[in-house]
Amino acid sequence: MKVLHDDCLTLLPTLEEDSVQLVYLDPPFFTQKEHFLRTRDNSTEYSFKDNWRSLEEYLSFMQNVLSQCKRVLKKSGSIFFHCDKAAAHHLRVLLDSVFGSKNFQSEIIWAYKRWSNTKKGLLNSHQTIYFYSKSADFKFNTIYTAYSPTTNIDQILQARRRNGFGKVVYHRDEEGQVILAKEKKGVPFSDVWSIPFLNPKAKERVGYPTQKPILLLERIIQISTDSGDTVLDPFCGSGTTLVAAKLLGREYIGIDSSIEAIRLAEKRLTEPVKTDSQLLFTGETSYLEKTDYERAILKSIDALPVERNSGIDGFLRSYIEGSPVSVRIQKQNEDLETAKQKLLRASQSKNCAVMILVRTHRTTEWLNYAQEEPKIMIIDSYDLVIEEWLERRKTIEVTSADK
């Protein structure tokens, strides 16, 4: 296991030929800028330069790196090249020329959620990882994922075939009995990977610019290597690949031209920390805590739900008087005064000129809050309006029957 400090073009030629099972590269992407980041405690700033005189200079450097990577790879080995829209199209052509287009295996799209809307145009929320093998005889471990909720499992358990009209039908034996299909293990991993970006508070975040999630590297290592195989990262940065390799019982070699990055990688390797992504393990909907009833109310006033906030349930989609409008739905067993106080407190930092409190049930109190708190508009939920109307009608019917 080695963590080496120098230019990878100097060190790669010193590595043994046919010795590595997997090369993962996360090099500068040709962004033409310097990347900076400070650690959470603000004590250190890490940076690396991604400035080039020209695209030709960048591609020529990459060509040299790739030729060396090919040399050190075993015949059964694979290379995963991480890049983004800055130069992905050029790098694909380069990889074809070094490894041969027949050894292209996949274009992996690493997709993640982003919320910024400052730039005109489509929000960029993916990066690309090109997967090439050194030969046709490459190591690959298929990993299966669960079927989607819309898959009808009992249907896929039965074998199917095309009938004389080319239509797919269930396969039955001569006695008309159902023939079972081959054992199903799930759906093999696709080439679109939804893995959350490391959030600023993630335990594994060490403050290195463009640090990748360990989960992403674990997936690459698991599909392309077995325990004991060697993984090489010639641009290891904070050592994410090395940490993932160590956690999975693989040998590793990391190279970086920045001594700060090497020190950081060494430190991480002494005590590997990995953030478990709640989002991945429990699914995206696990974060949603609003009931269907609350969602229906928010929808009826064109408000977007807010999760995990004890005072605010949503915000109107449109601003009023240039400010956001917070919404609270009165909870069961909650009087209006309590609901109002919670809404006011939670909205304090949001600069709301208007707040909406949705009354969901009648309480003994009914004060004129609109006058008392001019910023809060109190409205009734539809079911309460209906309930009250029905009751009023009953009273009218009873009174007219009495007459």
Ligand SMILES: C[S@@+](CC[C@H](N)C(=O)[O-])C[C@H]1O[C@@H](n2cnc3c(N)ncnc32)[C@H](O)[C@@H]1O
């Ligand atoms: C995108 S970062 C890698 C981040 C890493 N994957 C992580 O998760 O922390 C690219 C790294 O390449 C290093 N680098 C740039 N040019 C290099 C070169 N010629 N040889 C070795 N490392 C280089 C930079 O110092 C930087 O750490």
